[in-house]
Amino acid sequence: MFDEAVSSRRDYGRRGFLSLAMAGGVALTASGCGLLGGSDDSGSAKGGSGVEKAKIKVSIMPTIDVVPFHLAVQNGYFKNEGLEVEAVDAASGDASLQKLQAGEVDIAYASYTPFFIAKSKGAADIKLVADASSAGPKSTEVVAMPNSNIKNVHDLAGKRIGITATNTICDTLTKSVMRDNGVSFNDVQWVSLRFPDIGPAVKRGNIDAGFLTEPFITQSAKVNGTVEVIDTASGGTKDFPTAGYGSLGKFTDANPKTVAAFQRAMLRATKESADRSKIEPLMIQFSKVDEATAKITNLLTFQSTLDARRIQRVPDLLQQFGSIQSKIDVQSMIVPQANAS
Template sequence: MASGVALTASGCGLLGGSDDSGSTGGGSGLEKPKIKVSIMPTIDVAPFHLAVQNGYFQQEGLEVEAVNAASGGASLQKLLAGEVDIAYGSYTPFFIAKSKSNADIKFISDASSAGPKSTEVVALPNGPVKSVHDLAGKKIAITAADTICDTLTKSVMRDNGVDYSGVKWVPIGFPQIGAAVKRGDVDAGFLTEPFITQSAKADGTVEIIDAATGGTKDFPTAGYASLGKFASGSQKTVAAFQRAMLKATKESADRSKIEPLLVKFSKVDQDIAALTKLLTFQSTLDARRLQRVPDLLQQFQSIPAKIDVATMIVPQASAS
């Protein structure tokens, strides 16, 4: 990417932000009218940027400071360390932290689910991998282990009767995966948009599998979380954040509102932005839908026991 941002853990596309993204609301009786939110440079946060740009947080009396995180893991660590009040990230690290350290994580707002052809495993058309059946025992680039990247890939391989136990998962940042495939450093790579479109143009890669198919169709990918202490002690603040995000998420259904953000924050060309396959933007959390994530992680032994998602979701605010 022209911006040179390297992602080191799961995320869906490149969409950065600046730390100067707050508003100047007066509080309106909120327990904490000024909050910090860690975000990643991903397409999923487009509604967040719209909420900032259009003053939706400000209308709720909320001042938001965006704190950039290089990865989902880094965003989670900022939350656990008390550096931010709310953290955006893919769901996988949140559930793994819950299972391994019993972290008191509460989900505030949804962000996205995988749309058709927005998450793919790609390879060279004349390379050793031409179908999902060729992936067994190969080197596949992912951002990190136990992320959306390898979780979705394993699921599609399993759905097609392909053994994933011998795969060598190679950690590489999203912006470098296409080039690694082209050089032959890996046999295939997991990509999200806009990297899929950009890699096809720059490196000549082609789709091997759409990772949002079969058991992972419309799979929940990312959301916003806080610690339980903040969620229970700042209920009005949480509701204000949810209402602003709900309004911005509805607006994000208009693609013309998203493409300028890709150009502005991702530094991609307009033609790449126009061709990019978008994720499905979400805001309101649904326990049954989100339960799919820890259930799949348990199947792949990424977490040791079942997690009841309903206990991790805070009440969802309706539009004001």
């Protein structure tokens, strides 16, 4: 199981900016990245007059694909839209969703699988607010030790594979590649570990292989000597949607202008994230990676605007694996998408 969610919160107002500019970093709990610096506090909010709720809370994880969120904070894009954003750390997608359901946050970042599983069970009226990422080449992998008997996907049958949790993007992508290659995953032993612990567990022999995302793939190769067994962003899961931002229907219905402001800020920051030079300093400061590692880390593909046809791949695959029992119509879950301001 995941460790308990990180309880510290970061208020991205003026004082939060100043304190974070001096901070050395945050502890990793799931998979990699944080935020950098502050922004000018002198300008007036361009979009502030129309939002229904100016102060919102967003649960996030320290992952690379939240870099656009951090850039939106750093460059004042939320502020320009009239939003004061407080980020609440979560240790996993499930933990992030739980915070949303408990009313602790207004918007939650998570891999798509917890959102769709909650929707399928009727546990929450999930609405998708913004996209976050797709799996880029070699950005999600199953790794093992070079001297192990696991050399390819066929060797994974019946093995102990480390993942963050079952019914997540970790086992879903792994199962898909195994199935595409005619390998049974029914007798796989899925072992729940935090991302930072998977590489060391592989090295010690506590597990036979492990699913990792970047920058943990690059870090583990450097520190533990692990090597790629399969690139899980290949075959049927090439460019597979991995994560996004969700909310509850009662919030999106009551606050459409607030949601649109969040979307515009995220869209602007996502476009800026195409410049890798803006991403690497964030990885160095908050992912606890050195400059050399940051430069060679394979990145996820950043996304922002939700495309129902693309996202539909996720619940369809989950249904195939029995994680959800009936078809989910993604289009009905997507709130109207705002254009950049």
